[in-house]
Structures are given as C-alpha cells and as structure tokens.
Amino acid sequence: MTMSTDHRSTVSRQQSEVLYPNSFPVDVWLVFLRELRPVLRDPMSVVFGLLQPLIFVGLFMPLLSSFSGGELDLHWFVPGVLVMVSLFATASTGSNLQFDMHTGAHERTLVLPLRRGPLLIGRALKEMVPLTVQACVLVAITMPFGFLPHPVGALVGLVILAVFGVGFGALSYALALAVKNQDWMFWTIQQAVLFPLMILSGMLLPLEQGPGWMSVVAGFNPLSYIVDAERALFAGQFGPEALRGAAAAVVVVLIGLFVGTRTMRKA
Amino acid sequence: MSMKVIEAERLTKTFASGSKEVQAVRGLDVRVDPGELVAFLGPNGAGKSTSLRLLATLLEPSGGAAHVAGHDIRTDPAAVRGRIGYVGQLNSAGHNQRVRDEIIMQGRFYGLAKDAAGRRADSLLESLELGGVATQVVSSLSGGQRRRLDIAMGLVHAPSLLFLDEPSTGLDPQSRANLWRHIHRLRDEYDTTVFMTTHYLDEADAFAERVMVMDHGRVIADDTPSGLKADLIGERVVLEFDSHAEAELALPHLRDHVPAGALQDLDRRGNTVELPVHSASRRLPEIVLVLAQAGVTAHSTETKRPTLDDVFFALTGRTLREAGVATTTEPSGEEEAA
Known part of the structure; x- marks a missing residue:
C-alpha cells in the first residue's frame, strides 16, 4: 500500500480514518474479544467474585429482615444486591488497566493502528459479561430460598444492569488513565465515590427512614433510580420506576463512554 | 518525497515536572535510510527513549517535525x-x-485476516523459539521468553521499520545472542530498518552499523562504530621503556608517526609513551625498527583499539560508566527514565 503523503500533511487527525486497517466496529470487536478471553478461560474467577454479595445476602439480609419485622424480604433485598454486583464488579476494573499500564501491555495497544475510542469501548463492553453471569448465578442461588423473579422483568432488569455496568466500567477505566501509575490514588478515589453512591441509593437500607437530606441527595444519584427499577422489574412491574431506571443507565453509559474515550484519546 | 525511512528535524520534547520544565529532547535531527541498523547510545536520561517514543507516535513533540515511514507523526x-x-x-x-x-x-x-494471522503467528513462534509455550499464559513465561514474545508482537505485520527500546536488557547472554541473530535475519530477509536504543556499549559496538550518541537531549555524534573511534580517538600504540630517560629519548623519533594535528596526544607517563597512529598494528613493526635504528629499545609494545566508552569520554569528558551505562553486557537492572 503506497500513498502520497503530500496532500495528507495538512489534513487533521480525524480525517485520517481511512488509514486504519480495520473498521470502527471491528476495532471494538477485537478489543472486546481480547479482553473477554481470560474471563472465558477462567470462569470460576467470575463466580468467586460473588463471595462478597453472597455474604450480604447470607448475613446482612436476615438482620434487615428481623429489624423490619419481615417486611424487607428477599424480593426487596436481592435486586439491590444485583445492583451492588454490577457496581463492585465494574468499579474496580480500572485496576486491570492500571496493571497493563505497569507491565507495558497498555503502551503496546497505543502503538497499534487502532482507534482510541474502541480501545476503551471494547474494554467497557466486556464488563457486562462477568456481571451478567454473576447476576444470574446470584438469582439462581437465592431462588431455592424463596426469591421468585418475574421472568420478563428480570430479563429487562439484567439488560439495564449490563448497560449501567458498561458505563460505570468506562468511568473506572477513565479514572485509571487519569491517575496514571498512582495505584493508591485510584483506590482512594474509587472508594470515596463507591460507598457514598452505594449507601445513597437505598441499595442495602431503605432511605425513607433516614433523614430528609439523604433522600434529597439520593435524587441526584443515578444508582437510586436503577435500584428502584430493579425492584420493580423483578416484581414484574413495568411502570415509571422501570423507565426512570433505564434512563439513568443510559445516562451513565453515555457519560462513561464520552469521558472514557476522551481520556483514552489523551493517553 | 525523500526516500528516508526516518526524517526528523529539530524535534523537541519538554515535560513539565512540578514547576520546572525538563527538556528531554532538545532538537533531534535524524535521517535514516531504508535497511540501516542504527543504535542509539547514551547515559540514562539522555533522551533516547523519549526520542524513540516521539518517533513511534507515543508522545507528541513539543516542537519540530518528523516523517516516519513516509507519514507525518503529528x-x-x-x-x-x-x-x-x-x-x-x-x-x-x-x-x-x-x-x-x-x-x-x-x-x-x-x-x-484470522487464518493469515494464525499462519504468521506460527511462523513467528517457530523462528523465535516460542513453539513450546504457545498455549501458555504470558504470566508463566520466563523473562527471556517474554522478551521474545515482545519481539514477535512487534514483527507480526512484517514492518519495514522496527523500533526497539533496549531489547536486550535483562536477557541472559544466550538469549541476547539469539535476539541479535533474529534481528540480523530480519535485516537480511526483509531489509527491515532497525532503530534501537541500547544500554550496552559492547552490543552497539559489535552489532550496529551506525551509532548515534546522545547526551542531554542532543545527538552529539553519529557515525559507524569504527568511524567514531577512528575520528575521535584513533588507534594507539603504547611503548614501554626501561627508564624515563629512554622514554624521553624516544619522543622525537615518534613525532613522524603521529597524524597531523594530533601531536598533543603524544604522551609520556613515566616509562610509557602513548601515541595515536593510523592502522596501529600495521605500523608498529616500523616504529620499533625506527627506534632501534636510533638506539632506543622498547621492551614491550601494545596497540590499543578505542572503545565506545573512550569515544563518549572524548565527547563529554565523562565516562559512560560514570553516566550510568553498562560497559559490558552484564545485566545492570537499571532503567532509563522516560
């Protein structure tokens, strides 16, 4: 392939698209595939990721149930834990990228003739696979104990979780790129964001019984809409809660991919 | 368009380090022809890696321009x-x-395509002797195997220009020899241009056809290893006499053998006289004979070929060893700051 560079020297970076060997979707697909392979080869690692949520279901849920006089049961609690699964699984995924930044594997991808966007999008899309598997296993484990999800509602709920996970994973990658090699900074910021997001979503405890300001703050937390939507959908209610949750997930994925690809372009 | 594979003009890179600005590369001018094997040599922090990363588009230059493989890096x-x-x-x-x-x-x-990539991978696995670990996970490989995998990944698309940043650091001598065999085979089979940085003086000396010496963000010398040594140092003859007096007596007879303009390098230290001479080993018998005819007997003689370390010393007044470069290929474990 020979081409004259004379007329190209004045065109901007964006217009040199034709010089990439693969199309945009193929770039995304290849990055996705590469990221997914270690997961497929070692599926047990995904299941082990369920340990923490299972501890919440096994030890926290009975307490909650007693305190609420049995009102808050598996049907209230499990959808919240599913959101927790997608939150925790994707929030730490930036550390995988940080590891690649340490080893040199990330730099390697930057000298490939790949668009920067797919480098991020492919990675973020992969996040929905382990998270969906974890969610399904968790539902399967809780069903013998009396959790009865509405099949269609559960399916829609899983899709919303996957969309949210892609967006939140993208933000985690963006954080890893932004803090560069400072691992401690990644974990500090990640924890500082993660726990307030979790508590202020009503995921583990109902916020209605808390002080008023908490409900106000929760109104700005996209996660609270997703938690409400999951509870509604797993109970088979396709009302405004479900719609608001879906909208929140879409907002998160758009922000995540926008911020993520921007950060990757600057890397 | 020129036929150069690399053509850089006044390329600069400045990093912000706190409130200070660090000029890692201060005006890099490089021209490399197709098929050349160029080694970039210099102490830690000289700007070698930064230069390579600029040319490989991993960093955006602060100033200057460069075409690499026919395209503008900016x-x-x-x-x-x-x-x-x-x-x-x-x-x-x-x-x-x-x-x-x-x-x-x-x-x-x-x-x-998938099948073409598969065939290419198999041939690289074979030629880089990685066939035995083809299905292993990367984290289970030894350091040498990982380095060869790095090379395989860099070669998969049969590039006409290959940048190598300290490819042999941390390799044992046998792996290092293998690596060089592969690099030379690439050159012979595909006429690949190789542009590399190295930590090891003897390696640059033995394998590179062209050495660029970098110091403080600038290229301070650019020639073949033998050219650098001949121009900057030249070969030397060392003569040892029985006494200071005899050594002093020999000096006037040696002037004629020293190249014009290098007379100040004719040097006596105690019983020993050192003088720069072109083709030293060929001229040595003649020198001994001339001295004998004048009645001065050297009791031992030696010819000295300069090393690249001597070259660096002549250029900067520092030895590369002081500047943190390994003069032998013993693993030093030192990393250059990017």
Missing part, C-alpha cells in the same frame, strides 16, 4: 503506527493472555 500518527513495529522497554503482552492467541490478535489489529 498529522498522521495512525498511518505511522500501521507501518512501524515498536518494542518498548516494558513487556507488550497482556499477562493473562495466551502466547499464540496474543500474537494472532496483534496480527488482526493490524488488519490481517
């Missing part, structure tokens, strides 16, 4: 990336990927 970095191979100082492969899968995936990133 306006067409993607086109440059598709045409070069780059093996960085660190490892390229994902630690939890399998060796063969990783090479195939690299090929597909460069636009090869």
